[in-house]
Amino acid sequence: MANIQVAFLLSLLMALTFCCLTFAVDPASLQDFCVADSNSQGFACLLIAVKLNGFACKNPAWVQANDFSFSGLHNPGNTGNPFGSAITPVTVAQIPALNTLGISLVRIDYAPWGVVVPHYHPRATEIITVIEGSLEVGFVTSNPDNRLISKTLQKGDVFVFPVGLVHFQRNVGHMNAVTISGLNSQNPGVITIGNAVFGSKPDISTDILAKAFQVDKNIVQQIQGKF
Amino acid sequence: MANIQVAFLLSLLMALTFCCLTFAVDPASLQDFCVADSNSQGFACLLIAVKLNGFACKNPAWVQANDFSFSGLHNPGNTGNPFGSAITPVTVAQIPALNTLGISLVRIDYAPWGVVVPHYHPRATEIITVIEGSLEVGFVTSNPDNRLISKTLQKGDVFVFPVGLVHFQRNVGHMNAVTISGLNSQNPGVITIGNAVFGSKPDISTDILAKAFQVDKNIVQQIQGKF
Amino acid sequence: MANIQVAFLLSLLMALTFCCLTFAVDPASLQDFCVADSNSQGFACLLIAVKLNGFACKNPAWVQANDFSFSGLHNPGNTGNPFGSAITPVTVAQIPALNTLGISLVRIDYAPWGVVVPHYHPRATEIITVIEGSLEVGFVTSNPDNRLISKTLQKGDVFVFPVGLVHFQRNVGHMNAVTISGLNSQNPGVITIGNAVFGSKPDISTDILAKAFQVDKNIVQQIQGKF
Amino acid sequence: MANIQVAFLLSLLMALTFCCLTFAVDPASLQDFCVADSNSQGFACLLIAVKLNGFACKNPAWVQANDFSFSGLHNPGNTGNPFGSAITPVTVAQIPALNTLGISLVRIDYAPWGVVVPHYHPRATEIITVIEGSLEVGFVTSNPDNRLISKTLQKGDVFVFPVGLVHFQRNVGHMNAVTISGLNSQNPGVITIGNAVFGSKPDISTDILAKAFQVDKNIVQQIQGKF
Amino acid sequence: MANIQVAFLLSLLMALTFCCLTFAVDPASLQDFCVADSNSQGFACLLIAVKLNGFACKNPAWVQANDFSFSGLHNPGNTGNPFGSAITPVTVAQIPALNTLGISLVRIDYAPWGVVVPHYHPRATEIITVIEGSLEVGFVTSNPDNRLISKTLQKGDVFVFPVGLVHFQRNVGHMNAVTISGLNSQNPGVITIGNAVFGSKPDISTDILAKAFQVDKNIVQQIQGKF
Amino acid sequence: MANIQVAFLLSLLMALTFCCLTFAVDPASLQDFCVADSNSQGFACLLIAVKLNGFACKNPAWVQANDFSFSGLHNPGNTGNPFGSAITPVTVAQIPALNTLGISLVRIDYAPWGVVVPHYHPRATEIITVIEGSLEVGFVTSNPDNRLISKTLQKGDVFVFPVGLVHFQRNVGHMNAVTISGLNSQNPGVITIGNAVFGSKPDISTDILAKAFQVDKNIVQQIQGKF
Known part of the structure; x- marks a missing residue:
């Protein structure tokens, strides 16, 4: 039994x-x-x-009140990496109460000349404001125009990256820069172009990327090797 | 074992x-x-x-068919309370089939001069019709205008309270009044201003409310004591 | 124990x-x-x-990649039935990855003079294209106009049936016809007028249908008997 | 010049x-x-x-307040027609403030044995309550079940017709009946099966309808003649 | 001519x-x-x-790029008012590109003990972060619980006010405080309880408010006089 | 005058x-x-x-019925270009009735070894079916996994590219290939990675792209020169 x-x-x-x-x-x-x-x-x-x-x-x-809160957004992120930038997200992963509420924040730190490389958010528009420093920011419109709309922002400036469009930021000053952004999703998602195209697991066929960027396959392989 | x-x-x-x-x-x-x-x-x-x-x-x-139905909306509610009104909701809590369908009904009874005090529905617009009696109804627009849009309704009149705006109803006749409303949510939610501001558990700081309503703290405490 | x-x-x-x-x-x-x-x-x-x-x-x-795929949409359906048509859906039931993504496909085969009888999709607009053959297609607008908007389509033609409107297709050639449609729901739903009105389980009262179609009850019963 | x-x-x-x-x-x-x-x-x-x-x-x-209101919903409609029913809608056509707010009301009067024949609303769920009389109501689920879910309602009963499903009402008493319904669209739309299928302008081909209802073409023509 | x-x-x-x-x-x-x-x-x-x-x-x-930007969010607002707070919104009124994109920002300055009095946003959840100072924040849940969920925030803390719920902020330090919030609407709307209830134009009947807050009419009139 | x-x-x-x-x-x-x-x-x-x-x-x-239709989707596109592919869209630009209805179709022709290079649709999921030939297809998930989910499709196979994810197709046969896709937007939008990143007007700073792809600036300039 x-x-x-x-x-x-x-x-x-x-x-x-x-x-x-x-x-x-x-x-x-x-x-x-x-x-x-x-x-x-x-x-x-x-x-x-x-x-x-x-x-x-x-x-x-x-x-509890703690389910609605997060601490530490005043702490600088560690920009000691090849891009010279650090991202501190506050999404549903950090604040469980954001579930179903459709919003999140992110702090970004930039070392001098640090870059947030071209990426997009499939589920959110981003509104960014410069807390410290000055930044070059820009986004590119869809086919067929592929127009670059860019601007150099100073402290206190605000800019908008529309949902789904490729955008980037670069510190153009000799001091650290800091931004805070609002994004209208509890989980905006990030697709970094370099990672998605040259760093996927497994790799996209060299042949396809060679055609896509109109370069030799060995240059594609060289870039893939970096990711 | x-x-x-x-x-x-x-x-x-x-x-x-x-x-x-x-x-x-x-x-x-x-x-x-x-x-x-x-x-x-x-x-x-x-x-x-x-x-x-x-x-x-x-x-x-x-x-079953019963999952789609509810009985008793013809029964008057008990208006023997300080407000002289009684609310009989028919939401997803009463009809389980309303789940995901985005609508509900409510019957309200009003004793002579009975009041539904200022409140709002965070998730629904309300369309109300007077079955019996005559009512003063109104709602207030958002900042900065805070315009009161009000009207006295007679039997057979219909009125709309837009989603999220503070509104109220008052029986202005010497007989009982009855209304039926449709609301476009399975669970519209109700936030009664008095309860939320003076009757929260625990209380909002007297100091904050004294500033909010520009009155002495002891008046705030007096009101809080009633809730 | x-x-x-x-x-x-x-x-x-x-x-x-x-x-x-x-x-x-x-x-x-x-x-x-x-x-x-x-x-x-x-x-x-x-x-x-x-x-x-x-x-x-x-x-x-x-x-896995297989969760995103389905095979066999090139296979003709069996049109050996009273309507002379066969429907091969590719919805969330066939491709689980369609869940939450809001789209599906359907292949339809038509024997010569085969018909897809009047029906509607409560949750999707349908965009149809003719792969082989020629078809008469049409839909009817809502009350009070009830206008029939119809057209004879040839190979390579595309047509739109707006969400929730009654529509139909008929092969008007002497050869088999094939169409492929996109529908903007993972589960569009199908309500065939004949089935819903004369073939429900249990039957709708003969009396109601006799009034609805302004015919004798025995004709209603005759039609109900077929379903 | x-x-x-x-x-x-x-x-x-x-x-x-x-x-x-x-x-x-x-x-x-x-x-x-x-x-x-x-x-x-x-x-x-x-x-x-x-x-x-x-x-x-x-x-x-x-x-103005009048933009939010409508008068006369207490007035019985004229049921002197073949169906023995009368519909008084209060949609955005009657109350302009309903625009963008996603809700409407409708009053229906039924003579003894009066019927609201099978129809559906492509853009709204309907929640109905019986003000006077007793009614048989029902709706039919989509393919492949086509299940009829029906119930006899008394005064004060409430019932739900899910969006896009064919439904009907019939007065089953010897007195007039009255209902009030809420619908979650400013313009729910009505598609009466008889009108859409047999009364479209121009007619749907007799041949298609004969196949759809599995009857002789002359019966189809006879029904079309009534619309 | x-x-x-x-x-x-x-x-x-x-x-x-x-x-x-x-x-x-x-x-x-x-x-x-x-x-x-x-x-x-x-x-x-x-x-x-x-x-x-x-x-x-x-x-x-x-x-142009300027359509996507706004300058001056680093400038402190003027808190020389009875509430000791100042609001600097960045909505579609300030950045026209926010139209259709569903997000906005707001900076708030607080003098020592300055308050943002109880209010709600009918169309947005707010996620707030403290740039400088320390704040008491809280919101109240809907009926019937009316629970106050509150917390004292320090620099770098983040908190969420769910859409449609009454909330407030108060500087609880002896220095100025600054917050930045993201809100998920291009035009969140603000309804300040005091303004809507006691400061509407024209006034809500004293009688209704006396019942709502369970106080004498002369106290209601006294409060109305302040607005 | x-x-x-x-x-x-x-x-x-x-x-x-x-x-x-x-x-x-x-x-x-x-x-x-x-x-x-x-x-x-x-x-x-x-x-x-x-x-x-x-x-x-x-x-x-x-x-008119013509507002709901488009002709010519059976015609092969001209694949005589560096990518060996041709795209024939049927969106609201081709069928005006698609406005507000949220769906569109696209036919794609592929010469042997022709490629649709990595791109994404910011506003639509795509469901693709192979009419002729065999194709390698794939998409890459968002950060941090960047997983490539790919499959070789044969005639009659169906595959799904979720909204906002980078995807591609390649003819892996020696014959022409043809696909038809449904997309759940009247205007899905296309962002070709190569165009957006290396072909924007004006160019994104070489410095930013060199960091993004971790290559020398002269390689970036060489790629930019091709677009």
């Missing part, structure tokens, strides 16, 4: 584990808020967590 | 309970309907219910 | 089974994709699957 | 008239409200009115 | 002026961007501007 | 021309359809056309 029970429990566990999905909910709120439930990421996940489009909601009775 | 099993079952139950979230889905339907599943509120909830942005769907094969 | 355990397990199973809901998520993506998790349809369903407005997401780490 | 001027003015007028479009805006409000501007329907229309997806907004400074 | 022409031109002008509406478009972009066209506010407005739900788009060929 | 009139008319015309905007509406339909009005592109445009987020609607009474 006991053996049967153990077998039963094991199969129950296996079934539950097999079911281990992960939920995510949509931004159109149907209640005051839907704080993302972090339990869906832990051991309990083995039993019932299910991935959704967004996250499941914590029981509102258990919600 | 049995002890181990009991311990195992208890830990399983604890884990499952810990996981007890609650689902809620978004209003953009992806099937004919998604009747809210009431089991997610009972004992079974201990095992798998998860809170969502909305509710999980009952298996369509088990759906 | 063992009996208690068995009883406990059985009640656990019953509770879990009772809970067996089914999830479904909304089309506004909050991540790159949310591949529908097929496990929510199998035995595991007995334990935790929950029906949602859409589907739960497969763990992105387990996603 | 004068002739040239006249010619110029005439061509100017012609061009403007030719341009006479009509605007309509989307339900996601970007301000407190956007009262539909009725001037776009008058003479001025000759000069600049443009049809939109919705309507253009009246200058908010000119908005 | 000339008189006729002058009369004609005048009536043309009158008609055009009469038509002077103002356009506004919805946030779901259908192109890279839709920069709000400022001409609809000037003299040209007399001729064709029409108010919309949002704004009409500037011809993309005429768009 | 005549001179004054001429001057007046000229200034009127100038004002109107200055106003020459262009309307565009949002995809959430508020009527059966909103056929894009082509007059807003012609001479009449000088007088009243206004750019919108989408397009203004043609008067429904003037709508």
